[in-house]
Amino acid sequence: MEKHKQILSRLLMIVWVPILVVTMIINLVIPDKELSTIENRSLQTFPSITMDSILDGSFEKELDTWFSDQFVGRNTFIHLKYIMNRLTGNKKIDDVYIAKSGLMEEAVEANGNQLNRNLNAINQFVSLYPDLNAEFLLVPNAISVQEDKLPSFVSGNLQNEQMDMVYNTLNSEIKKIDVRNTLKEHADEYLYYKTDHHWTSLAAFYTFSDFSKQNGLGNTKKSDYDIYTVSTHFKGTLSNKTGSVGLKDTIEIYVPENNSDYIYTNPSKSIKSRSLYSYQGLTSKDPYTVFLSGNSAYSKLEMNNDSNRRLIVFKDSYANAFIPFLVPYYRTITIIDPRYYFEDISKVMVKECITDVLFLYNTNTFVLDTSLADVLGG
């Protein structure tokens, strides 16, 4: 038995040393990759050698990161770790739950100060424009809608409480659109991406049905839309965070049959187009940016219909999938993402003759947002 113990060690050495040497050689020989598709971030390339950076330790740190980022088979190893997590019954990686239907982000704790600041700013802003039709739509995340898919002992209660608080704090002039019940009715359907923190166009559709009813725009049916599948292997942000294996998503777009012609202008991305969908976005590392080419400070849709309503939307990325549903019902839609917007919004309100304002956020982003109040002038 002692002899076999020794044989075991020797066999291990015979395999291990070559693994070490071969891996080292391969790592030094293969060229650097700049981007990681599964992690959605840039990878460290070989750092520049300067006396300064060696002495303060930054060169060594970067060299370390370089070796690790450029490690051969890095993606495979990340997927392996994910599988190990699954095998040991681990149900949470970083802040992402491994639910029965896919990956779900946890409900985040609100930044109390900022949240109050934002809510006050919204109230104040709306009171500045008494003729304005103001609406507020807070979209719940998967964690509070698809609770029966969650692992045991996790609940979306935190979100429900947060949303209740938000709706109660807003003034009565602001029309509140609460889609929680509607979405919960359809909880078994494909409402949220399995690998991304965004909602699907189906969920946006159900939400729009509520919006439509509340705004007197009539009942909507799926048959009112042409539904196109634009991607069948979308792997989103949650897949990037966890290195998940075996999960992918489909992206659909809902084009209203009674759609208006429009021109979509996005100055920061130099876009002037007849379509708010971006093929470039679809084929980029974040296919969700097929909607409106992602987030920009300011963009505008000008329709060729005879509506006399001009809408401004203050939003986060969830609204990108929702805005296509709004197109037939407004003359213009001005889209502001407060995280990037630093101009004077009051000028826009006047210049574009705004008649309606819509605040559209998802709960996890809204409770941590630090930009809205500043943009509204709060």
Added chain:
Amino acid sequence: MTFNNVFFIFLFLPVVLFFNFIIKNKILKNLFLVLFSFLFYAWGNPSTLVLLILYILFNYFTGLEIDNSEGKQRTITFVIGISVQVLVLFLYKYIKLLFPFLSVELNVPVGLSFFTFSCLSYLIDVYTKKSRAQSNLLHLSLYISFFGKISMGPIVQYNQMEKELEHHPFQIQLFCDGIKLFCIGLCKKAILADSLSIVHTNLSASSSVLGSWLFAISYMLQIYFDFSGYSDMAIGIANMFGFHFNKNFDHPYNALSIQDFWRRWHISLSRWFRDYIYIPLGGNRVSNGKYIRNIFVVWFLTGLWHGANWTFIIWGLYFGCLLLLEKYVLKDLLEKCPRFICHIYTWILVLISWVFFMSPNLTQAFGVLGKMIGINASLYDMNALFYLRSSVVLILIGIVFSFPVYEKLESYVLGRWKQKASIALTIVYVVVFLISISYVISNTFQSFLYFAF
């Protein structure tokens, strides 16, 4: 640089092994080893290398002067040697304990506590004539700076490594055993310790009995796998270079008493305190009064060594008291008790000690202990239940492997299926090694717990 890092495993280590293997000249071999150790140490923080080199020179001159003089001169030289290094250690680590208002941002050299104790071991061994002063600067440098043990031990006494410094030839079986040990250590650290640390961190805000027990137990397992894992890697590396290091952990949670526990936990540290403080003070060959004093001095220092915080000091003194209790009161009781009761007795007491060790201050420590017995706490909370479910497999694996289960299993399998078993187990080791690498790669922010020492 640390061991659980792909740059170290797949670049630094193979390069150093290569040089060690092809250089046959003993002096040149050691020179390369020392230079690589310096590189390892300076990595990321080059200025601390200056201190390390100064220490080597200082101990070199001091040691030779001690050997060269007699009587009062000898003692004075020795005392100066000890004092300077203890003072530096004190200034870096403990100044805040005495002068909390000092807002100094200090760059504490990595492994200061470890290599200071190595240097003190050298001086004391020379002074007590256990060893001759090392006249070869290269050899002394190797002893102090060897990258296998400089940042986190084990604290190898000079007299134990002395003979191998000049001549540590390649021995194939030792080399292979070193690789095996290294893989085991990496698995303990990368897979078990790091995963447990995530569970532990997520339970810190827990307000329930269940939550606080999980909080404590996950730490108890985490620190064992973290520290013993690193020690395994260190000893494994030393083996690869032809050095024999003693084991630093011997399944401490298999202990039957607190005394037994300390024969199994961080063995090199407790031996250091025993050989260099306890025995010189008289050990247990003195009057009862002095013996109790000796115990308290040693355990006060053991606690203090871990950090400048009252929690560590209480942790040390707590064990001091328990050891006295076991010697004077519980001795017969423990001998008569069934093994299982002894185990539970040890686990509970050790668990309590870890609560002090892991808490940032005494208030929080007592808070956690209180919650564990239901004071100010609900029976369970959602978060605790979630983590219980999520980590139950991990914790069970941790508990099982803290006993000598694996070694016995491996022996049995090898004995039964011989050749086939060797091959199968080799594959197991390689697979586990690759899984460990996947954990290391996916993870850039889990540093070693004992790194702060």
Added chain:
Amino acid sequence: MNRYKAGQLFCIICIAVFMLFQFKQPSDSKKNFEDVVQKTIEKIDVSQFEQQDNLAMKRFLSLNPEEYENIIYYKDIDALKSREFVIVKFKNSKQASYFKLNIENRIENQINVFDGYAQDQADLLKEAVIDIQSNYALYVVLENAKEVDNAFLLAL
């Protein structure tokens, strides 16, 4: 004194000097604020930046400019770029840690905004320099941040 004793003494002196350096804290600079700013921004093409007012400092950096003896804040004219820099002279050294904390928060928020959308801007933020030198401090997000930092240190 034999050579071993000499060696021992030499080492003690070196160790003492080394420790002194470790414990030495940067001392106040007596230089004029305008001069410091002038020398620091020599390497920067200021035409691409816009000096920000008090409101902007409160809004973006969560800092109250009234609290400091002197502070200037420049941001890139292009809203989609993360480049910016701040030079501040403290009234007392206790303000340093608060300043550092707020700037670190600013960097984190900015990284969240730019990560995934404009990766190169996010990378610039990750290389940002915060340098606190007793009564002066510098925060810079620029491609040549280190150069600006060096100029800053020389200016003091």
